[in-house]
Amino acid sequence: MLTSTQNPLVKDIRKLHRTKGRRQQQLMLLEGTHLVAEACAVNYPLVTVCCTPEWLQTHPQLWQDASSRCQRAEIVSQTVLNQMATTVQPDGVVATAMRSSLSPSFPMSFSLGLALETLQDPGNLGTIIRTAAAADADGLWLSTDSVELDNPKVLRSSAGQWFRLPMAVTPDLQAVVRQCQSQGIQVVATLPDAPLNYWEIDLGCPTLILLGNEAAGLTPDLASLADQHVKIPLCRQVESLNVAITAALVLYEAQRQKLECR
Numbered sequence: 001m002l003t004s005t006q007n008p009l010v011k012d013i014r015k016l017h018r019t020k021g022r023r024q025q026q027l028m029l030l031e032g033t034h035l036v037a038e039a040c041a042v043n044y045p046l047v048t049v050c051c052t053p054e055w056l057q058t059h060p061q062l063w064q065d066a067s068s069r070c071q072r073a074e075i076v077s078q079t080v081l082n083q084m085a086t087t088v089q090p091d092g093v094v095a096t097a098m099r100s101s102l103s104p105s106f107p108m109s110f111s112l113g114l115a116l117e118t119l120q121d122p123g124n125l126g127t128i129i130r131t132a133a134a135a136d137a138d139g140l141w142l143s144t145d146s147v148e149l150d151n152p153k154v155l156r157s158s159a160g161q162w163f164r165l166p167m168a169v170t171p172d173l174q175a176v177v178r179q180c181q182s183q184g185i186q187v188v189a190t191l192p193d194a195p196l197n198y199w200e201i202d203l204g205c206p207t208l209i210l211l212g213n214e215a216a217g218l219t220p221d222l223a224s225l226a227d228q229h230v231k232i233p234l235c236r237q238v239e240s241l242n243v244a245i246t247a248a249l250v251l252y253e254a255q256r257q258k259l260e261c262r
Contacts, residue, residue: 001053002076005083009048009074013084013096019148022099028150030095031085033059036066038160039097046070048096052078055092066095086152099150107166108179110138111206112254114247115173117222118213119146126157127244128211129165133158135251139166143173173210177225180208189218189226190246198230203254204261214243 002009015021016029027047030036033055039046040062049066053075056063067073076084084094114132119125125147132140142149149169155162170176177187188201189210210226212218223229232241232249 002050002074002080005080007080009050009072010076010080010083013048013050013094016096017086017152019151022148022150026099027096028099028155029084029086029152030097031087031093031152031156032091033062033093034160035155036093036095037062038163039095040065040069042163043069044163045098046095047098048072048074049093050074050076050081050084050095051093052076052081054078059093062093066093070095087156107139108183110185112137112203112251113180113185113208114140114251115143115176115208115210116140116146116212117143117173117210117218118216119143119211119243121214121243122147122151122153123157124214124242124244125149125151126154126159126162128247129154129158129167130161131244131248131251133161133165135248135255137165137251139168141173141176142167142169144169144171173222174225177208177210177222181225181227186228187226188228188230188250189223190231190250191218191223191229192231192234192240194229194231196228196230197233198250199253201228201230202257203250204257207254209247209250209254211243211247 016027022028030039046066046069049070051063081090149167181187185206185208187208210218232246
C-alpha cells in the first residue's frame with residue numbers, strides 16, 4: 001500500500017490538476033466512483049487506478065473491472081488519495097486515463113446540437129454536457145478558447161456523460177455554423193435582447209443552438225450568422241441567467257416540440 005505523499009506516482013497525478021500537467025503527460029484525472037464506473041462501462045482506456053482499502057471493501061467488482069483495464073493499480077492510504085484528488089472529500093478512488101485515446105468528435109449530420117463559445121466555467125460546461133445527454137442532444141462543439149474538456153471539474157460535473165456525448169473542439173465556430181447551414185441545419189443564437197422567446201420558434205427541425213461566454217455572451221460576429229435569435233424572458237430585477245440553465249431550457253423545449261410532433 002502506498003502511504004507516502006512523496007511517491008513519484010502521487011506527484012505525477014497531482015500534476016494532472018493543472019492544464020500544463022495534463023498536456024505534458026497526455027493524461028486526465030478521473031475522480032470518484034461514478035466517473036470510474038462510467039469509464040469502465042464504455043471501455044475507456046485507463047492508465048492508473050488508485051483506491052483506499054475502505055473503498056475496495058465496498059466496491060470489489062468495480063475494482064476488478066478497473067484494475068483489469070489499466071496499466072497500474074495501487075491501494076493507497078486516505079492521506080495519499082487526498083493528495084491525488086482535487087476534491088475536498090474524495091470518495092475513495094481516482095484514476096488516470098489517456099487524454100487522446102478516444103479523441104472527442106461530433107459528426108456534422110445531426111438533429112440537435114450545441115455550439116459553445118468561450119465558455120470559461122468548468123462546472124457550467126460539465127452541467128451542459130450532462131444536460132445535453134439527458135435531453136437527447138446529438139453532441140456539442142466547443143471553441144478552443146473555452147475551458148478544457150478534460151478539466152477535472154468538467155468531468156465530475158458531467159456525471160459520467162462526458163464519455164457518452166459526442167464532442168468536438170474547434171478553433172473556428174463560424175466555419176462550423178456555415179457548414180451546418182449548408183446542410184440545411186437551422187442555427188439559433190441565444191441573446192438577451194432577441195425579439196422572440198425561445199419557445200416561439202420551431203426547434204423540431206435540425207437545429208444548432210449557440211451559447212456564449214458567461215459574462216459577455218456570444219460575440220456579434222458569431223451571433224450575426226444565426227438564422228434565429230431567441231431570448232429567455234427575465235423579470236426586471238434579474239440581469240442574466242446562468243448559461244447552463246439557458247442550455248437546459250432550450251434543449252428541453254426542443255425535446256418537447258419533437259415529442260408533440262410524434
